[in-house]
Amino acid sequence: LQATGDSTFAQLLVDTKTSLTPLAVREQLAPKAALMRRLQHYTQPLVITAALTEKTKQELRQHNIGYIDLLGNVWLRISRPAVVIMADSHQRAPRATSTAPAARPKLAGPRAGRLVRLLADVAPPYRASHLATLTEMSSGYVSKLLDAMEDLLLIRRDGRQVVTVDWQGLLRARAEQLSVLRHNPFVGMIAPNGPEPLLDAVRALQKKEKKLALTGSYAARQIAPLAVGGQVMLYVQATPNSPYELGDRLGLLPAEQGADTLLLRAHDDVVFHRTRTDADGLRQVALSQLVLDCLSGPGRMPAEGEAVISYMADNEDQWRIPGISVLTGGPRP
Numbered sequence: 001l002q003a004t005g006d007s008t009f010a011q012l013l014v015d016t017k018t019s020l021t022p023l024a025v026r027e028q029l030a031p032k033a034a035l036m037r038r039l040q041h042y043t044q045p046l047v048i049t050a051a052l053t054e055k056t057k058q059e060l061r062q063h064n065i066g067y068i069d070l071l072g073n074v075w076l077r078i079s080r081p082a083v084v085i086m087a088d089s090h091q092r093a094p095r096a097t098s099t100a101p102a103a104r105p106k107l108a109g110p111r112a113g114r115l116v117r118l119l120a121d122v123a124p125p126y127r128a129s130h131l132a133t134l135t136e137m138s139s140g141y142v143s144k145l146l147d148a149m150e151d152l153l154l155i156r157r158d159g160r161q162v163v164t165v166d167w168q169g170l171l172r173a174r175a176e177q178l179s180v181l182r183h184n185p186f187v188g189m190i191a192p193n194g195p196e197p198l199l200d201a202v203r204a205l206q207k208k209e210k211k212l213a214l215t216g217s218y219a220a221r222q223i224a225p226l227a228v229g230g231q232v233m234l235y236v237q238a239t240p241n242s243p244y245e246l247g248d249r250l251g252l253l254p255a256e257q258g259a260d261t262l263l264l265r266a267h268d269d270v271v272f273h274r275t276r277t278d279a280d281g282l283r284q285v286a287l288s289q290l291v292l293d294c295l296s297g298p299g300r301m302p303a304e305g306e307a308v309i310s311y312m313a314d315n316e317d318q319w320r321i322p323g324i325s326v327l328t329g330g331p332r333p
Contacts, residue, residue, distance in 0.1 A: 010042050010078045012066070017049040022059040022153040030063040044078050053176065055152055055169055107148070108177035110268035111137055113292075115145050116174045117270050119155065120167040120288040122321040127160050130324055167320075168309055171288060175295035175305070180216075183267045183296075184235070187243035188259025189252035195232050198261065201250045202234065203282045211237045211266070212246065213275050214284040215293045217304055222278060223287070224307030226300065231262050233293070235272065235285065238265040276319075287312055287319050 046066040066076035072089035114135040132139040156164040191198040216233030236242045243263035274286040294305030
């Protein structure tokens, strides 16, 4: 690249990758880029790959490494000659082009969801063995999940202990691989008397039904109100008839179109873990679960999820469990 009528120029050093993780950017590309700039200050590194996650893009920008991926994400900044190119695609990376190593598990499955929720809800430190016990998973599988999270710079370990967790990045990373309505098969209903009488009925029914919890927009707006309206979303047990049976008890009418209430068959009982109750006695999913549901939901729900994250960041001491010993009843690791 050379400016017209000027001797100033810059050259691009292009590196093509089949996949790229945030950890690889920090530990491999960033030191090379820093060394290259000391030797040739007019050279700008540029990575071309199939698909980049938000965390990887953030890490590349932090180290001033340009990037282009096949989803349409572009970022390149050169000071002389002045060049700024930025484009942010809203496409999600297809599973076939995931940036995680093939042997590592993904964050989308139900078992991974248990670990993500636990890491978000409970402050470190903790060991893989404690996490395996609480999530009812094998220590080997938990270790593989932790390896994948470390590659994505979502956790940091000191020896065998997890010492830091980027709970915001962790929730966003899992939500990127989810769709709340696809992963939780739902039945659409209509509340003849409107949402408020419905929520009163839910509140009364929750005294008998433990696996019934509010999520989605109506739960998010109690934390960070952005708008009115939206559908009432309720998690129910994952049996085939649960939505219909509860619908009858709540006075709902099945509807294939125009539903204002969605009864979601829970993909895993983790959605009922560490629920919270509002001032009026209405049981809702935990804030971490609410974020996952909103970020992976339709319409304005992702914006509501980000608003909930902002609230959580400002009030972490109010919702995050201070240590794993609170759950295990033993000494802190």
